[in-house]
Amino acid sequence: MGAGHAHGSRGSVSDGLYVEGDSVLHRLPAEVKVVGLVLVVVTVVATPREQAWAFAVHAALLAGLVVVAGLPARTVARRMVIEVPFVVFALLLPLVALGERVDVLGVPLSVEGLLGGFNVLAKGTIGVVAAILLSATTRPRDLLVGLQRLRVPALLVTIVAFMVRYLDVVVDDMRRMAVARASRGFEARHLGHVPVVARGAGALFVRAFERGERVHLAMVSRGFTGTMPALSAPRARPRQWLLVAGAWAVVAGVTAAALLAGPATSVETWLVDAQGGPGPVAGQVAG
Numbered sequence: 001m002g003a004g005h006a007h008g009s010r011g012s013v014s015d016g017l018y019v020e021g022d023s024v025l026h027r028l029p030a031e032v033k034v035v036g037l038v039l040v041v042v043t044v045v046a047t048p049r050e051q052a053w054a055f056a057v058h059a060a061l062l063a064g065l066v067v068v069a070g071l072p073a074r075t076v077a078r079r080m081v082i083e084v085p086f087v088v089f090a091l092l093l094p095l096v097a098l099g100e101r102v103d104v105l106g107v108p109l110s111v112e113g114l115l116g117g118f119n120v121l122a123k124g125t126i127g128v129v130a131a132i133l134l135s136a137t138t139r140p141r142d143l144l145v146g147l148q149r150l151r152v153p154a155l156l157v158t159i160v161a162f163m164v165r166y167l168d169v170v171v172d173d174m175r176r177m178a179v180a181r182a183s184r185g186f187e188a189r190h191l192g193h194v195p196v197v198a199r200g201a202g203a204l205f206v207r208a209f210e211r212g213e214r215v216h217l218a219m220v221s222r223g224f225t226g227t228m229p230a231l232s233a234p235r236a237r238p239r240q241w242l243l244v245a246g247a248w249a250v251v252a253g254v255t256a257a258a259l260l261a262g263p264a265t266s267v268e269t270w271l272v273d274a275q276g277g278p279g280p281v282a283g284q285v286a287g
Helices: 002-010 030-045 052-069 073-096 111-137 140-149 154-183 191-220 238-260 267-274
Strands: 101-104 107-110
Touching: 030 111, 030 140, 030 238, 052 111, 052 238, 073 107, 073 111, 101 111, 107 111, 140 154, 154 191
Parallel strands: none
Antiparallel strands: 101 107
C-alpha cells in the first residue's frame, strides 16, 4: 500500500535518475550501454596520466554523447556533486605528497602529487559523467533486463531488483518520520541534534529490516526459489552492438596513441615553458 501510494502520488523515486528522451542512447538496449560503459571506463583508466591531451579528447567525446542524449547541462552538473570528495582529495594531494617539489605562485607543490591529483580528477570525472549518462538514459527495469542478459549472478540481480522495488517505500517512511519530527517542533540546526537524527535513522533501518523479513517469508510461502523471473524487453540488434563498438574503438585509439607517445615532459619543464623561462613562480625545484 505504501509503495502504491508513493508511485501514485509523487512518481517513482527509483526512476528519479532517468531523464525522458528519445535519443539514440535512450533507445539502445541496457546490456549494450552497460558493456559500453565498462569498456570506456577501463580504457580511460589505462590512459597514461602524463598525456593530458588524451583526457581532453575523452572528455570532448563524452560531452558529445551528453549533447546527443539531450541531457541538460544543469542536470549533469548537479549530479556531479557526488564527485566533490574526490575533487577535494585531488586538490590536497599536491600539498601533502612527498618527493620532488616545484613552486607555483610561491607554494611548493609535489610533482608526484600534481600528477596524481590530475590523474584522480580526470579519470574520476570522466567515469562519473559516463555513469550519469547511463543512469539518465536507462530505466531501472531495463537495467535489470540488461544485467540478466549479461549473465550477472542471479543473486545480485535479485538484490538490485528488490532495492529498486522498495526504495519508494523506504523513502516514504523517511518522509513520514521527518514530518512527525517537524510537527513536534524539531528542526535540526546544530550538532546537538545529531543523536535525534541518528535514532530516527536507526528506527528506519529496523523497520526496513523487519519489512524485508516479512516480504521474504511471504514470497517463500508462495514458492519463491531465490531467482527472479526473466524480464522481457527488445533484444539488441547487431548494428546497435556495432555502434557501441565503433564508439569504443575511437576511445581505444586515443588511449593507444597516448601509450605510444612515450613519457611526457616533466611538470617542472612544462611550467617553465608555459611562462617563457624560469622565474620566481615556476621552475624552482625545492628538494
